[in-house]
Amino acid sequence: xxxxxxxxxxxxxxxxxxxxxxxxxxxxxxxxxxxxxxxxxxxxxxxxxxxxxxxxxxxxxxxxxxxxxxxxxxxxxxxxxxxxxxxxxxxxxxxxxxxxxxxxxxxxxxxxxxxxxxxxxxxxxxxxxxxxxxxxxxxxxxxxxxxxxxxxxxxxxxxxxxxxxxxxxxxxxxxxxxxxxxxxxxxxxxxxxxxxxxxxxxxxxxxxxxxxxxxxxxxxxxxxxxxxxxxxxxxxxxxxxxxxxxxxxxxxxxxxxxxxxxxxxxxxxxxxxxxxxxxxxxxxxxxxxxxxxxxxxxxxxxxxxxxxxxxxxxxxxxxxxxxxxxxxxxxxxxxxxxxxxxxxxxxxxxxxxxxxxxxxxxxxxxxxxxxxxxxxxxxxxxxxxxxxxxxxxxxxxxxxxxxxxxxxxxxxxxxxxxxxxxxxxxx
Amino acid sequence: xxxxxxxxxxxxxxxxxxxxxxxxxxxxxxxxxxxxxxxxxxxxxxxxxxxxxxxxxxxxxxxxxxxxxxxxxxxxxxxxxxxxxxxxxxxxxxxxxxxxxxxxxxxxxxxxxxxxxxxxxxxxxxxxxxxxxxxxxxxxxxxxxxxxxxxxxxxxxxxxxxxxxxxxxxxxxxxxxxxxxxxxxxxxxxxxxxxxxxxxxxxxxxxxxxxxxxxxxxxxxxxxxxxxxxxxxxxxxxxxxxxxxxxxxxxxxxxxxxxxxxxxxxxxxxxxxxxxxxxxxxxxxxxxxxxxxxxxxxxxxxxxxxxxxxxxxxxxxxxxxxxxxxxxxxxxxxxxxxxxxxxxxxxxxxxxxxxxxxxxxxxxxxxxxxxxxxxxxxxxxxxxxxxxxxxxxxxxxxxxxxxxxxxxxxxxxxxxxxxxxxxxxxx
Numbered sequence: 001x002x003x004x005x006x007x008x009x010x011x012x013x014x015x016x017x018x019x020x021x022x023x024x025x026x027x028x029x030x031x032x033x034x035x036x037x038x039x040x041x042x043x044x045x046x047x048x049x050x051x052x053x054x055x056x057x058x059x060x061x062x063x064x065x066x067x068x069x070x071x072x073x074x075x076x077x078x079x080x081x082x083x084x085x086x087x088x089x090x091x092x093x094x095x096x097x098x099x100x101x102x103x104x105x106x107x108x109x110x111x112x113x114x115x116x117x118x119x120x121x122x123x124x125x126x127x128x129x130x131x132x133x134x135x136x137x138x139x140x141x142x143x144x145x146x147x148x149x150x151x152x153x154x155x156x157x158x159x160x161x162x163x164x165x166x167x168x169x170x171x172x173x174x175x176x177x178x179x180x181x182x183x184x185x186x187x188x189x190x191x192x193x194x195x196x197x198x199x200x201x202x203x204x205x206x207x208x209x210x211x212x213x214x215x216x217x218x219x220x221x222x223x224x225x226x227x228x229x230x231x232x233x234x235x236x237x238x239x240x241x242x243x244x245x246x247x248x249x250x251x252x253x254x255x256x257x258x259x260x261x262x263x264x265x266x267x268x269x270x271x272x273x274x275x276x277x278x279x280x281x282x283x284x285x286x287x288x289x290x291x292x293x294x295x296x297x298x299x300x301x302x303x304x305x306x307x308x309x310x311x312x313x314x315x316x317x318x319x320x321x322x323x324x325x326x327x328x329x330x331x332x333x334x335x336x337x338x339x340x341x342x343x344x345x346x347x348x349x350x351x352x353x354x355x356x357x358x359x360x361x362x363x364x365x366x367x368x369x370x371x372x373x374x375x376x377x378x379x380x381x382x383x384x385x386x387x388x389x390x391x392x393x394x395x396x397x398x399x400x401x402x403x404x405x406x407x408x409x410x411x412x413x414x415x416x417x418x419x420x421x422x423x424x425x426x427x
Numbered sequence: 428x429x430x431x432x433x434x435x436x437x438x439x440x441x442x443x444x445x446x447x448x449x450x451x452x453x454x455x456x457x458x459x460x461x462x463x464x465x466x467x468x469x470x471x472x473x474x475x476x477x478x479x480x481x482x483x484x485x486x487x488x489x490x491x492x493x494x495x496x497x498x499x500x501x502x503x504x505x506x507x508x509x510x511x512x513x514x515x516x517x518x519x520x521x522x523x524x525x526x527x528x529x530x531x532x533x534x535x536x537x538x539x540x541x542x543x544x545x546x547x548x549x550x551x552x553x554x555x556x557x558x559x560x561x562x563x564x565x566x567x568x569x570x571x572x573x574x575x576x577x578x579x580x581x582x583x584x585x586x587x588x589x590x591x592x593x594x595x596x597x598x599x600x601x602x603x604x605x606x607x608x609x610x611x612x613x614x615x616x617x618x619x620x621x622x623x624x625x626x627x628x629x630x631x632x633x634x635x636x637x638x639x640x641x642x643x644x645x646x647x648x649x650x651x652x653x654x655x656x657x658x659x660x661x662x663x664x665x666x667x668x669x670x671x672x673x674x675x676x677x678x679x680x681x682x683x684x685x686x687x688x689x690x691x692x693x694x695x696x697x698x699x700x701x702x703x704x705x706x707x708x709x710x711x712x713x714x715x716x717x718x719x720x721x722x723x724x725x726x727x728x729x730x731x732x733x734x735x736x737x738x739x740x741x742x743x744x745x746x747x748x749x750x751x752x753x754x755x756x757x758x759x760x761x762x763x764x765x766x767x768x769x770x771x772x773x774x775x776x777x778x779x780x781x782x783x784x785x786x787x788x789x790x791x792x793x794x795x796x797x798x799x800x801x802x803x804x805x806x807x808x809x810x811x812x813x814x815x816x817x818x819x820x821x822x823x824x825x826x827x828x829x830x831x832x833x834x835x836x837x838x839x840x841x842x843x844x845x846x847x848x849x850x851x852x853x854x
Contacts (some may be wrong), residue, residue: 010653012651012653012655012660013450013451013454014454014466014467015454015458015464016451016452016456016457016458018655019446019448019451020446020450024445024446025443027440027441028443029443031442037441039471039479040441040469041480042450042466042468042469043466044466052465052466052483053480055483056480056482070628071629071632072628072632074651074652103629106627106629107627107629120629120632120633161653161654162654163828164827164829164832201499202498202530202533202534202547204499205498206547208499224438224442224501225499225501226437226445227588227589233439235438285747286720286741292720292726292732292736293715293720293722293723293724293727294720294724294727295720296723296741297718297724300720300741300743300834301830303793303796303830305719305743306743309744311741311742311743311744311751312740313738313739313740313741313751314713314723314738314739316723316727316733316738317733317737317738319737319781320712320738323780323781324738324740324751353750353751354746354751366730368730369730400591401590403730405591
């Protein structure tokens with residue numbers, strides 16, 4: 001088994017300003033390549049902290065770093081890695097010229113007056129002796145470094161922090177000789193994912209114990225579970241010799257939770273909704289109040305969504321609910337904006353006004369204010385309007401958590417209602 | 428200086444399925460409390476990997492763990508921490524009864540048939556001797572553990588993974604004696620954040636070097652910079668003795684980049700837009716094509732947004748642009764959906780139809796498909812329609828990156844155009 005570590009240098013993540021996106025992205029790519037990720041470490045700009053987290057990574061086969069390659073003085077990844085691998089830093093003249101050309105072109109395009117930035121260029125072109133350079137997508141070059149000292153160290157891939165630079169440069173790194181050689185040694189393992197919706201985690205724990213009692217060896221399958229946006233995910237890394245065991249596990253889960261197990265191929269509910277809409281040649285339109293555009297945003301994350309998504313209405317104020325989605329004002333007055341009646345009227349209104357096959361209405365109290373004893377924070381009404389009676393439904397949920405989590409979970413509930421309606425309509 | 432580490436146990440993050448949210452959240456809280464975060468480590472469910480990442484954290488003052496407290500067998504944080512601190516695990520009978528009550532109530536509410544889950548309860552109630560229990564928000568209790576062995580180890584705070592449980596339980600942990608004592612020793616430091624928009628990172632690097640040349644000691648201010656969603660952020664941890672130096676640094680940045688430095692108090696552009704709208708008693712409405720609801724979602728992230736956001740139209744199809752936002756069909760035919768004319772018509776249409784003071788129109792090519800030599804992927808037209816000529820503007824940008832990044836950056840550009848329009852209107 002080839003094992004890798006990921007080192008994210010990011011004071012911005014350590015200060016809590018942003019969530020790191022590179023760690024999960026690289027981890028997913030490594031998993032797909034059959035490499036096991038042992039850890040992701042995030043450190044700031046202190047050389048001693050970087051040295052401390054590198055320490056337990058010495059025994060790994062591969063280390064990928066992200067960030068700390070900029071022209072500013074607080075960017076010190078290259079120096080830290082070179083020090084760890086005991087390699088000398090040398091100025092690469094060709095690389096320096098290449099970076100200077102890129103920076104000049106950038107500045108010209110932005111109309112910035114010429115200013116000496118040679119110090120920054122030179123810093124970015126100073127690299128460990130013997131390293132393979134990965135051509136920059138932005139201004140910072142990446143590196144692939146094969147250690148050759150007497151002490152055990154992993155092969156290091158050094159990449160810049162911005163995802164749009166890191167991602168194509170990782171693909172370039174994959175094509176280099178050291179990485180190709182490493183991956184050739186990977187054991188054949190399949191990453192399998194099941195997803196469940198509508199099941200408490202404690203119930204899943206119980207089912208897994210039952211599976212084990214029934215003779216399914218979950219340890220050999222490396223089964224892990226997690227909660228995510230109101231769903232449960234079961235991830236398994238299946239060695240070639242254990243495929244039959246995995247098939248038995250899958251059947252066990254299907255028998256135990258036929259209604260909750262909605263994905264056996266790892267597809268997300270968004271992807272399933274997109275496929276069902278596309279296959280059926282159906283269109284959808286959304287009327288959102290408390291989710292404020294998040295449902296539309298999640299559906300339009302997928303390329304090609306314009307073929308089935310007509311559009312949506314973010315009906316935040318009552319006026320807009322009436323004027324744009326056709327919800328009768330007296331309905332809102334009588335039942336309140338968060339009610340079954342208004343959710344249904346939103347779904348029907350947006351379906352008819354945007355001329356789509358399905359309409360979705362979401363209205364709720366995301367908080368922190370606006371709750372009452374009868375209608376507490378977390379109460380959300382959702383409705384689907386379809387061409388036939390059996391595709392038109394409404395339900396209410398009481399979602400836990402703060403504003404962000406209520407909104408996120410409401411989107412998940414809506415997605416599953418749409419999926420269910422499409423499956424019903426297709427039957 | 429009090430230094431902390433954060434340990435996230437999450438196979439779901441290591442497999443790349445999700446981004447960790449607890450690390451940044453805890454980091455921000457620690458920063459606010461004056462504690463420096465040395466590292467965030469993410470590991471899976473292997474005891475030996477957990478031991479490896481704990482190793483370099485031995486010298487820290489505080490360790491916070493998230494996750495791995497569930498009833499399933501792959502959750503092993505408590506055992507790992509107890510082993511590291513050399514503490515015995517004991518079953519806490521009261522805690523077991525408390526968890527059993529919570530689980531029963533949960534199951535009754537969900538209408539789940541009674542099933543023995545005692546093994547899970549017992550596991551969650553088995554804790555290190557002498558630990559302070561933090562009452563569960565979900566089913567898993569948290570722990571605050573003060574080490575008392577001969578070897579140096581940090582105070583450990585053990586919290587569950589779901590953010591809605593972790594967040595209130597962190598507040599409870601803060602109130603415990605070991606943490607109160609630790610925080611009493613914190614040095615007085617202020618976290619300061621400046622934000623810039625419209626400046627390349629290389630230019631900022633140049634300005635920072637100039638500041639240093641002008642005698643401002645950036646190292647003593649612990650200045651760090653990062654790029655985030657198309658903006659630059661400068662974070663500084665200012666010791667009490669260096670406040671005058673920070674004021675000088677702030678003045679230097681203001682003089683160097685008066686148009687780009689939009690935030691000196693750390694406020695985000697969304698917060699500024701919300702404040703400007705609220706103070707002026709103005710309302711806004713959005714017509715989004717390529718951003719598909721993301722602009723509305725970002726504005727409605729903030730509580731209280733219903734007082735200034737009328738709503739929005741996700742005008743994904745051309746029909747919806749015409750029927751809902753009033754964009755003349757022949758305008759789309761003549762200029763194409765991605766054009767200055769259509770962006771302006773979207774902004775004006777949504778402004779008049781939703782009866783708001785400001786209207787915003789966004790139309791672009793997010794990719795990966797749909798680009799052409801004249802209108803490549805990344806081209807986005809944005810427009811603002813306001814009550815007066817000087818508040819009505821349009822501009823085009825060519826944004827780098829893939830679909831997700833183009834969409835995210837387009838939202839940032841739109842936010843800054845709205846901010847600018849509101850400042851102009853207010854003047």
